[in-house]
Amino acid sequence: MTEASMTKTDMSVSAFLMRRRGRGRFHWTDGLTYAYLLLGLVVMFVPVLWVVVSSFKTPANLAEFPPTILPFSAETAVVEGFDEPLPLFDVVGEDGETVRLAQIRRVGIQAQMIDPADPEAGRIVVPVENATPVRRVYLAFENYTNLLASSGNQIWRYVFNSLFITVVATVITLVMNSMAAFALSKYRFRGSNVALVSILATLMIPATVVLVPTYMIVAQLGLVGNLWGVILPTVATPTGVFLLRQYMLTIPDELIEAARMDHASEWRIFWRIILPLSSPALAVVAIFSILSRWNDFLLPLVVLNRRESYTLQLALASFQTEYGIQYEILLAMTTLTALPLACAFIFLQRYITTGIASTGIK
Amino acid sequence: MASLTLDKVTKSFGAVEVIPGVDLDIKDGEFVVFVGPSGCGKSTLLRLIAGLEDVSDGDIRIEGDSVVSIPAADRGVAMVFQSYALYPHMTVRENLSFGLENIRMAKPEITRRVTEAATLLQIEQLLERRPKQLSGGQRQRVAIGRAITRDPKIFLFDEPLSNLDAELRVMMRVEITKLHERLGNTMIYVTHDQIEAMTMADKIVVLRKGVIEQVGAPLDLYNHPRNLFVAGFIGSPRMNFVEGRIEALGEHTITFAADGLPPLVLDGAVEGAATGAPVTLGVRPEDFLVSHAAEKGWPATVSIAEQYGASSYLHCTLPGDRPVLIHEPGQSKAGRGDVIHVAPPAGRWHLFDAEGLALGNPRLS
Amino acid sequence: MSAGTQFAAAAGAVVALPARLVEPVMYGLQRLLGIRRMPWVFLLPNLVAVILFALLPVFINVFYSVSGSDRLFPWDRPLVGGANYATLFDCDNFLDPSTCSRDLFWRALGNSLVFVPVQVTAMILIALLTAICLNRDIRARGFFRGIFFFPVMLSPVVVALTWQWILQRNGALNGLISSAGLTPVNWLVFPNTAFFWSVFVTVWAHMGFYTIILLAGLQAIPRDVYEAARMDSATPWRVFTRITLPLLKPVLLVVFILAVIRSVQTFDELYVLTGGGPGSATMLMVQYIFEVGFASQPRNFGLAAAASLLLGVALLIFTGIQMRISRSGRDD
Numbered sequence A: 001m002t003e004a005s006m007t008k009t010d011m012s013v014s015a016f017l018m019r020r021r022g023r024g025r026f027h028w029t030d031g032l033t034y035a036y037l038l039l040g041l042v043v044m045f046v047p048v049l050w051v052v053v054s055s056f057k058t059p060a061n062l063a064e065f066p067p068t069i070l071p072f073s074a075e076t077a078v079v080e081g082f083d084e085p086l087p088l089f090d091v092v093g094e095d096g097e098t099v100r101l102a103q104i105r106r107v108g109i110q111a112q113m114i115d116p117a118d119p120e121a122g123r124i125v126v127p128v129e130n131a132t133p134v135r136r137v138y139l140a141f142e143n144y145t146n147l148l149a150s151s152g153n154q155i156w157r158y159v160f161n162s163l164f165i166t167v168v169a170t171v172i173t174l175v176m177n178s179m180a181a182f183a184l185s186k187y188r189f190r191g192s193n194v195a196l197v198s199i200l201a202t203l204m205i206p207a208t209v210v211l212v213p214t215y216m217i218v219a220q221l222g223l224v225g226n227l228w229g230v231i232l233p234t235v236a237t238p239t240g241v242f243l244l245r246q247y248m249l250t251i252p253d254e255l256i257e258a259a260r261m262d263h264a265s266e267w268r269i270f271w272r273i274i275l276p277l278s279s280p281a282l283a284v285v286a287i288f289s290i291l292s293r294w295n296d297f298l299l300p301l302v303v304l305n306r307r308e309s310y311t312l313q314l315a316l317a318s319f320q321t322e323y324g325i326q327y328e329i330l331l332a333m334t335t336l337t338a339l340p341l342a343c344a345f346i347f348l349q350r351y352i353t354t355g356i357a358s359t360g361i362k
Numbered sequence B: 001m002a003s004l005t006l007d008k009v010t011k012s013f014g015a016v017e018v019i020p021g022v023d024l025d026i027k028d029g030e031f032v033v034f035v036g037p038s039g040c041g042k043s044t045l046l047r048l049i050a051g052l053e054d055v056s057d058g059d060i061r062i063e064g065d066s067v068v069s070i071p072a073a074d075r076g077v078a079m080v081f082q083s084y085a086l087y088p089h090m091t092v093r094e095n096l097s098f099g100l101e102n103i104r105m106a107k108p109e110i111t112r113r114v115t116e117a118a119t120l121l122q123i124e125q126l127l128e129r130r131p132k133q134l135s136g137g138q139r140q141r142v143a144i145g146r147a148i149t150r151d152p153k154i155f156l157f158d159e160p161l162s163n164l165d166a167e168l169r170v171m172m173r174v175e176i177t178k179l180h181e182r183l184g185n186t187m188i189y190v191t192h193d194q195i196e197a198m199t200m201a202d203k204i205v206v207l208r209k210g211v212i213e214q215v216g217a218p219l220d221l222y223n224h225p226r227n228l229f230v231a232g233f234i235g236s237p238r239m240n241f242v243e244g245r246i247e248a249l250g251e252h253t254i255t256f257a258a259d260g261l262p263p264l265v266l267d268g269a270v271e272g273a274a275t276g277a278p279v280t281l282g283v284r285p286e287d288f289l290v291s292h293a294a295e296k297g298w299p300a301t302v303s304i305a306e307q308y309g310a311s312s313y314l315h316c317t318l319p320g321d322r323p324v325l326i327h328e329p330g331q332s333k334a335g336r337g338d339v340i341h342v343a344p345p346a347g348r349w350h351l352f353d354a355e356g357l358a359l360g361n362p363r364l365s
Numbered sequence C: 001m002s003a004g005t006q007f008a009a010a011a012g013a014v015v016a017l018p019a020r021l022v023e024p025v026m027y028g029l030q031r032l033l034g035i036r037r038m039p040w041v042f043l044l045p046n047l048v049a050v051i052l053f054a055l056l057p058v059f060i061n062v063f064y065s066v067s068g069s070d071r072l073f074p075w076d077r078p079l080v081g082g083a084n085y086a087t088l089f090d091c092d093n094f095l096d097p098s099t100c101s102r103d104l105f106w107r108a109l110g111n112s113l114v115f116v117p118v119q120v121t122a123m124i125l126i127a128l129l130t131a132i133c134l135n136r137d138i139r140a141r142g143f144f145r146g147i148f149f150f151p152v153m154l155s156p157v158v159v160a161l162t163w164q165w166i167l168q169r170n171g172a173l174n175g176l177i178s179s180a181g182l183t184p185v186n187w188l189v190f191p192n193t194a195f196f197w198s199v200f201v202t203v204w205a206h207m208g209f210y211t212i213i214l215l216a217g218l219q220a221i222p223r224d225v226y227e228a229a230r231m232d233s234a235t236p237w238r239v240f241t242r243i244t245l246p247l248l249k250p251v252l253l254v255v256f257i258l259a260v261i262r263s264v265q266t267f268d269e270l271y272v273l274t275g276g277g278p279g280s281a282t283m284l285m286v287q288y289i290f291e292v293g294f295a296s297q298p299r300n301f302g303l304a305a306a307a308s309l310l311l312g313v314a315l316l317i318f319t320g321i322q323m324r325i326s327r328s329g330r331d332d
């Protein structure tokens, strides 16, 4: 009975997975497709999941090899006469019976144990291979609290820096790009083509190629080590202008003419008519801007040379060398850094993918 | 209120001359309709008046004052666009008040005007909706309402009804006419629907390739078209044309002949007719007299007989493979393949010379 | 749409106050300059930023490359002519980097010359395969699309640390290997395996981006073309080679150019993952520029600029050739 229902559910699960959306029979290529996609699921998703799971492991658990799949922590017991709690082991005795002992210390292949229930009985020496640690699943949230506490208020500083750069740069980008896009889409004037081409031509200039002079200009403006030093060089994105212009071209000119006859000033036309109507394109530009500012690395690496001005990304990269051994902190911070975008992604996936698909830019 | 004068107005887009030169006087309170085939420059002329395009040359005067250097917003004209151009992200109320806010009108006055316009157009209950939530006819009303709140001297309409279905069009046509009667403003209305032109206009301006072909009251244009183009353009279905020549001139008759057709004696006389001159005879479908028996006039073979019940349209062929459309009141007895005889009655015909100009009006003794 | 409107409302609230202040200024400018000059007012901020941070740097870079010393500001730097280029090209034997005075440059160049073709090829093949699978009539298509796409959202540092965690000696991969009874490998310590994982990780991180573009390209191919092919009883392979690929060619070309440009610029992930090591086995051109110009003492801006200009010119030539090819392809 249970078996029958089991196979039934099995079948419906596989039928669900295997059935194609349309009608039609199952073709062998469908099998290949699903096999590939499932492999992709493992390769793409499991590594990140693994980092998240690892970030909840205790240092001892992290040091284990081969690694455990779930985060475990050893059971301990407080034994009279010892200051620290002692880890518990299940020990198979010579008579084949299992007893639960607390380990005092390990010497080579031998371990000194003590019976927590009866400490007076004295130390027992057992071979290591007869003892298995007693463990339970345990989420080490203290990795996160330690991260926040250990660095003092530094971590909040990094978060603030990252947020500040992301938000300010994005707002400026949106306003500046849409102003330029408005001029280039809704006016006929001499020089518009030159302006458009010179803005789009910067698409061809890789940021890394002009790294040195960009740094020089930032230095000349006195902005080395200043958050504005990474904000200003990035705000005039050609892709944003391009995308917004393409969108604004689809807004009928008659609306602008109607507004002009309604005594609206040019700025008012821009602010009250064009901007609200461009909101889908603005959203796409905003998402791309947020993404790239939040994840930016090379420019901040060069410009932000003081610890107080580090972004999360810089701090994370520098943790790797400084706290190299403290994996639990590093993993927790990695998870924290990726978290905001992961959340954003869930809500905005459709926007992002259609934005990329329609423009081919990021 | 406001008169409008166009004085040798020309407009070119780059090298293309769209309006080669237009002179026009529009009196205060007139309802003027611009008609003409697509691409003839009606919208361009309207946009020149509105100030959305700059004239290449010439002058536009409203109440005698030149406005060519005044921006669109300050000319005291309001425009209703073909696509309505309602601000899609604003409610109807915001659409109506946007222009008034821009000139910093006092709030109570704005409210008063919006309410007034909304009442006039019966859109009070729609004020909080967005344009997307309106039907075509409602959007049209809002677009007109937006023009009304600005209290303009001149209303400009660019094919405002072309996006509506036939029934709604008839309704809105009547409403705009009523609105004109109530407000009494000068209105200029562009259309290529000649029923709209005929029924609404005080004065029709027929345009072709940026040139005014004729200006006049609807029935004047219908009865006395100045040339072949106007004759063919005004009136639906179109006037029938037969090319031929004047064979003989009587005192009160003209004999018209064409190859393969029996000569036709037209009652009435026109000036400037000369024997032997090549002319085009124009007869409106409803002007033909049909006789089923007597062999008087041209023999026409019926190829299709359309019975509308109250009247009938006979698609016929004259000898020489000339198509001709004939309107017969009531239900026609003719059927496919029948031969009928047709001729225009006295004075209900038009003659055009080789240049296409009308040879005066037929005079009856 | 509704998310967009909400977003607009939120953004509107943030900037409403400054906007109040801007409006009278802009209106004053309009009165002063007239409507015809207003587009320039709207363009100005963006144009200034573009000139200051994109166009001007290109010219300054040229100057850097022909001037010397470790001083940052151009007016402090003496002209040295082609000396920086000469230094880069100072080799006894161009096939053997160790005979060059700047051997790292040649190693980085050599690494890039291997890395770019391999990474781009792998990336496009995998992205194409993924896009084709996602374009089929499958269940949970949105879910799978999200799965393949989401690494694009991760920051390079997070990507690198994630894989470092997996590839380290006691990492998950070695755990799997040893539980299968094989010997664990120290992946990032050996030049060849480190290079392999460099390619793998960068493909892993970016393929989703190209998958989305290719998927859009595939979806733009009209269904009835496939139906017509089915009526002509074409095999799946023939459908792919004779219909899908040719119709996808323009999109593939865009993807190819983008992938090459970005592959050449690879820096962040490898800087954190391998640091260019072991030795210089995974050091690419951009990291070389960074090391020479910013990480080493004294900073050699001239050399960095010279190297980056060479890189820029190479990219320009590459793009030009691609454009030419694509245009000639369109003619016939």
Ligand SMILES: Nc1ncnc2c1ncn2[C@@H]1O[C@H](COP(=O)(O)OP(=O)(O)OP(=O)(O)O)[C@@H](O)[C@H]1O
Residues within 6 Å of the ligand: B013, B016, B018, B036, B037, B038, B039, B040, B041, B042, B043, B044, B045, B192
């Ligand atoms: N901005 C422009 N640039 C160049 N040519 C234009 C422009 N606007 C209109 N034209 C041309 O001027 C001519 C007249 O256009 P207009 O829009 O006035 O025609 P219309 O009479 O309104 O036609 P329709 O009945 O189709 O609306 C057309 O040939 C059109 O191509």
Ligand SMILES: [Mg+2]
Residues within 6 Å of the ligand: B042, B043, B044, B158
């Ligand atoms: Mg028009």
